[in-house]
Amino acid sequence: xxxxxxxxxxEFLSVLYVMNLEVYLATSVELVTSAxxxxxxxxxxxxxxxxxxxxxxxxQDAFQEINAYRGSYGVKTPLIKVGADADQDxxxxxxxxxxxxxxxxxxxKSASILNVTAKQMAELQMGDYYPISMTPIEGLSKAPCNLxxxxxxxxxxxxxxxDAIEESLKNIKSLGVDxxxxxxxxRLVIVNNVSIKLIEKITLTLKNLSGESTEKKVEVLNxxxxxxxxxxxxxxxxxxxxxxxxxxxxxxxTEVVKxxxxxxxxxSTLMNNKSGYIFIHSMITSYVANHIIKNVxxxxxxxxxxxxxxxxxxxxxxxxxxxxxxDLKFEKSLLNSPLLNEKEKDIxxxxxxxxxxxxxAYKRCPMGADILIKxxxxxxxxxxxxxxxxxxLSPLSKVLLVAExxxxxxxxxxxxxEKPEMKLIIPKLIEEFSSPSYMKIVQTLVNxxx
Numbered sequence: 001x002x003x004x005x006x007x008x009x010x011e012f013l014s015v016l017y018v019m020n021l022e023v024y025l026a027t028s029v030e031l032v033t034s035a036x037x038x039x040x041x042x043x044x045x046x047x048x049x050x051x052x053x054x055x056x057x058x059x060q061d062a063f064q065e066i067n068a069y070r071g072s073y074g075v076k077t078p079l080i081k082v083g084a085d086a087d088q089d090x091x092x093x094x095x096x097x098x099x100x101x102x103x104x105x106x107x108x109k110s111a112s113i114l115n116v117t118a119k120q121m122a123e124l125q126m127g128d129y130y131p132i133s134m135t136p137i138e139g140l141s142k143a144p145c146n147l148x149x150x151x152x153x154x155x156x157x158x159x160x161x162x163d164a165i166e167e168s169l170k171n172i173k174s175l176g177v178d179x180x181x182x183x184x185x186x187r188l189v190i191v192n193n194v195s196i197k198l199i200e201k202i203t204l205t206l207k208n209l210s211g212e213s214t215e216k217k218v219e220v221l222n223x224x225x226x227x228x229x230x231x232x233x234x235x236x237x238x239x240x241x242x243x244x245x246x247x248x249x250x251x252x253x254t255e256v257v258k259x260x261x262x263x264x265x266x267x268s269t270l271m272n273n274k275s276g277y278i279f280i281h282s283m284i285t286s287y288v289a290n291h292i293i294k295n296v297x298x299x300x301x302x303x304x305x306x307x308x309x310x311x312x313x314x315x316x317x318x319x320x321x322x323x324x325x326x327d328l329k330f331e332k333s334l335l336n337s338p339l340l341n342e343k344e345k346d347i348x349x350x351x352x353x354x355x356x357x358x359x360x361a362y363k364r365c366p367m368g369a370d371i372l373i374k375x376x377x378x379x380x381x382x383x384x385x386x387x388x389x390x391x392x393l394s395p396l397s398k399v400l401l402v403a404e405x406x407x408x409x410x411x412x413x414x415x416x417x418e419k420p421e422m423k424l425i426i427p428k429l430i431e432e433f434s435s436p437s438y439m440k441i442v443q444t445l446v447n448x449x450x
Contacts, residue, residue, distance in 0.1 A: 002027040002114045005042060005077075007053035007062055009033040012079050012198055013100055014225050017052065019136040019194055020103050023187050025116050031135055034058070035065035039142065042069075048077050050113050055083035056274070056415060078113045082106065083274060085442050086326045099276060101226035102323050120406060128140040129155055129181040136194045137180055138169060139201065141269050144193035145186040145317070174182065186405050194236050199241040206248035218273050218283075219253050225312065229319035236243065243362035250308035254301065257287040263410075263450040276323050277329060281407060282311040288403040288448070295444040296395075303396060310372045313359050314351075329415075330408055331377075332385055353382030377402050402441045406431055410450075420450060 004027045008014045018029045027049070032038045034057055042048060055063045063081040072078060076093065084096035086103060095113070097106050111117070129148060143159040149172050150156070157164045158172065158180060174181075182190055202224045209217050224245045231238050249406075260266035266287055270280045289307045290366035315331070322328065325339050334340060334348045347354070356374035359365050375397040378386025389401060409428055413420045423446070429442045 002049040003047055004029050004032045004050045007038040009057045012202060015136045015198060016103060019191060020107060022133060023191055024107055025111055025114060027114060030131055035062040038066055039069045050078050050110060052080045055081050080109055099323050101230040103230055121250050128184060129437040130184045130187045131179045131181055132190055133179050139197045140193060141241045143162055145182055145189045149180040155181055193239045195231060196235060196241055199245055203244045203248045206252050209252055209286055214256055214269055217256050218269050221249055221252055222273055222275050222279055229316060232316060243364055246309050249312055250305045251375055253286050253308040254304050257290045261268045261449060263287055278319055280314050284407045285403045286311055288406050289399050291448045292399050292444045306369060309366050310369050312377050313355050314373050317347055317354045348385050352376055356382055372400060372427060389438060391437060398438055398441055402433060405429060
């Protein structure tokens with residue numbers, strides 16, 4: 001069995017990395033939370049086939065520290081940097097993966113380094129029992145399936161399905177046991193249950209951010225958003241739980257935009273967090289929509305929270321495309337890109353409808369959220385992009401359309417290294433939204449601080 005050293009201080013990512021690497025690549029994983037610890041462990045053991053490290057840990061360049069150690073000591077162990085600007089091969093032994101939550105991309109690169117083929121990943125032969133590290137298991141209160149531990153090369157029952165396991169895990173850990181076993185047929189049961197437990201932890205963290213800094217709130221919001229994107233095609237049970245993250249996130253998003261008096265402050269926080277394009281786009285749209293809602297007669301916090309729930313999901317089907325093509329931005333430009341194949345362009349055309357169909361299945365979906373998502377490009381059936389915006393949309397749909405149009409103009413100007421000013425943006429919005437009902441919404445933006 002191969003050995004992988006993971007360097008990560010994010011509690012959610014740590015669980016995901018360890019679990020997925022062990023379950024899908026059959027590699028034994030050791031987890032440390034700093035570059036210093038990684039270097040110390042590697043010096044002592046030296047038998048790792050791969051090192052995976054977040055780029056930044058505790059505001060320090062962990063990747064650079066580990067890479068410098070490799071250069072100084074002639075270490076040949078391949079290294080993957082997670083959180084780079086783009087997926088790339090830096091050199092023959094050094095690689096980069098962009099999104100921290102893009103588990104598929106990380107597994108694909110790790111598999112190529114560890115010489116695990118796609119067929120082997122799909123048909124992993126592993127005997128009767130499969131080892132799982134303590135890291136993902138410790139978050140569970142009950143055993144999702146029968147759990148075993150090893151004594152003198154013999155498997156012994158630790159817990160049966162649905163047994164409480166906290167004390168049992170403590171007991172075997174005190175004996176020096178650092179992994180448990182499941183029947184090989186149950187390994188995906190573990191993945192599903194650990195994913196659900198992570199959703200619960202992320203949701204709880206979001207609900208308990210009162211008093212935390214804006215930076216911390218943005219960090220946890222981004223974790224929740226990227227986790228949802230990464231699990232878009234998971235089991236139905238996992239997908240159902242996503243609504244919990246979205247509901248908790250909507251309230252935190254409202255807090256964050258209220259804490260930032262000027263848009264540039266929010267953008268600075270987002271950039272420092274190295275957030276992805278869709279999340280940045282959604283947060284800026286939230287800021288703009290929140291300002292509009294405060295300045296219309298019918299606005300209120302309930303509408304702001306609903307808009308934020310919508311923004312959590314509205315572009316979620318585009319997330320894999322933005323991960324695959326990190327240099328692309330504006331949605332309409334995706335359709336004209338030669339990089340996308342016909343299937344991908346079909347997703348772009350229908351992403352509003354697909355996202356609406358996703359959320360309407362949620363038991364606690366805010367009333368009308370699916371309609372807002374379906375209409376967020378001005379098309380009533382959720383397919384395509386409107387060239388002329390219909391009058392018979394709801395007021396909140398119109399707010400969302402104007403807010404998103406503002407954000408695209410804002411990003412377009414800043415990408416050109418020009419100063420975004422209302423005297424440049426407002427006339428373009430008036431040209432795009434010429435009918436009276438939309439014009440009233442555009443006018444609320446005149447005094448928005450940017």
